[in-house]
Amino acid sequence: MMFSRAPGFAAGLTAAVSLIALQTSPALAFDPSGNEIADAFLTLLDSEEGTVESYGSVDASGNTVTISDLLITNEDEKDAKVTIASTVLTGGDIQANGRLKLENLTLEKLELAAEDGGMTLETVSVSALVLPSADEAKSKDTPIGPGYESFEASSIQIRDEDGKVADIEKVSSSIDSMDGDLPTSGQFSITGAMIDVKQIEAEEARSLTDLGYETLSIDVSGSGKWDPDAATVEVPGLNINAKDAASLTISFSLGGVTRDVVTGLNEASDNSEETMALLQNITIANAKVRLDDESLTGRILDQEAQKAGVEVPVYVSQLTGALPVMLGVLQNKELEAQVNEAVTEFLTTPGSLEIAASPAAPVPVAQIMGTVMFAPQMIPQILSVGITANQ
Known part of the structure; x- marks a missing residue:
């Protein structure tokens, strides 16, 4: 209006x-x-x-x-x-x-x-x-x-x-x-x-x-x-x-984005239940998120290190040292190693961080939603998620 x-x-x-x-x-x-x-x-x-x-x-x-x-x-x-x-x-x-x-x-x-x-x-x-x-x-x-x-x-x-x-x-x-x-x-x-x-x-x-x-x-x-x-x-x-x-x-x-799905989404714009039902027909073939740092990461690390009363290298070492414990929830040793290596490299030398989902076959949104509800730790495996830094 x-x-x-x-x-x-x-x-x-x-x-x-x-x-x-x-x-x-x-x-x-x-x-x-x-x-x-x-x-x-x-x-x-x-x-x-x-x-x-x-x-x-x-x-x-x-x-x-x-x-x-x-x-x-x-x-x-x-x-x-x-x-x-x-x-x-x-x-x-x-x-x-x-x-x-x-x-x-x-x-x-x-x-x-x-x-x-x-x-x-x-x-x-x-x-x-x-x-x-x-x-x-x-x-x-x-x-x-x-x-x-x-x-x-x-x-x-x-x-x-x-x-x-x-x-x-x-x-x-x-x-x-x-x-x-x-x-x-x-x-x-x-x-x-x-x-x-x-x-x-x-x-x-x-x-x-x-x-x-x-x-x-x-x-x-x-x-x-x-x-x-x-x-x-x-x-x-x-x-x-x-x-x-x-x-x-x-x-x-x-x-899976057919004419019927698009028309239905337009007509159901104010109906969240219908929208969610239509979205379940869609599949994800691939997805990628890339962050390129220009100074933001360094500013955040400087600020948090000051709050902790330590130098930035010491603060980064503390963060990366805790990663293996936090990554245990993934229940995926190969991905845990990738994430640990990429995040450590990015925090040590901020450049770029990229997360990519490249499943062998398109994954239905309905399957993703069900996995999120009952076994969220399996999402990285279903979507074949990988992570890289400074590439």
């Missing part, structure tokens, strides 16, 4: 993106402009929580419609409002099913203000956008979100009531291929997210401050491909890079 109050900068981004996919109410608060494309778009913005309070003008030139000075308010939160200096709708077409199709949507100087902070975006651009019809947007049984080819937002500033939380250079995503109404491949990135650690109200943030971080510069990217005929999903890399701290890369391959 437009005025979601969920915490954190991710919630702010969600609020911005959802600006183009709101529920509609039967009675319109705004005066229709007479331009069918502009009015169809304004109708979607005019929701129960958000109301199109006013707009400056609607100008049409060729296949381009420009709405100036949009103001959207919320009657339940008097201090909450969204202003958009310019909204440009290009190549608009109202389809037979009532959906609004746009070649491009561009928003300039968007500002979301609320009692607990706000967010500004310099520009938002969405290509090949298809917005749901009014009836689809109102439906709670089969919610339909907007479809698009590419999305980009730039120069994002996120604030809370105490000041700056984060600045983000750019957020972008694309849907590269489709199977009917279902995306089959895509990618996304968040570039240049500068987070003020002191403004994050969480225990983790205080820990980061203690480690010497006043700000964190983070880049996030990822891509994925779903082959509905082969029922496979490939995620070659979900990358999170915190500069001067560490980077994390996650990749995996899944099987």
Whole structure:
């Protein structure tokens, strides 16, 4: 929803993106402009929580419609409002099913203000956008979100009531291929997210401050491909890079992801039991998690060694000396040796640490869940888990 109050900068981004996919109410608060494309778009913005309070003008030139000075308010939160200096709708077409199709949507100087902070975006651009019809947007049984080819937002500033939380250079995503109404491949990135650690109200943030971080510069990217005929999903890399701290890369391959499973997961998004039942049809072919240290591990070891009143080499020796006892729960001598060697090397000379699951055959999620419940120590063997350091 437009005025979601969920915490954190991710919630702010969600609020911005959802600006183009709101529920509609039967009675319109705004005066229709007479331009069918502009009015169809304004109708979607005019929701129960958000109301199109006013707009400056609607100008049409060729296949381009420009709405100036949009103001959207919320009657339940008097201090909450969204202003958009310019909204440009290009190549608009109202389809037979009532959906609004746009070649491009561009928003300039968007500002979301609320009692607990706000967010500004310099520009938002969405290509090949298809917005749901009014009836689809109102439906709670089969919610339909907007479809698009590419999305980009730039120069994002996120604030809370105490000041700056984060600045983000750019957020972008694309849907590269489709199977009917279902995306089959895509990618996304968040570039240049500068987070003020002191403004994050969480225990983790205080820990980061203690480690010497006043700000964190983070880049996030990822891509994925779903082959509905082969029922496979490939995620070659979900990358999170915190500069001067560490980077994390996650990749995996899944099987059993049929069209029915994907459709079912979409329809059961609010039903955890149905979701879990559908997930049990999926198999894990392989998975990998890699951590590359840039200084975070050294900072943690320095801090913990100081608390223990010893030098870092002594503290590391104490940790690694206790590993054999802790690893006994694995009940797998070969893996115990791998973990002991890799963790000892990583703590002694922080570089990289990689955990990989490479089973000989795909393992059903149902089998994994059952093993976790009744024999968790067998998980590394079932998934053929291995671990390496500094490679």
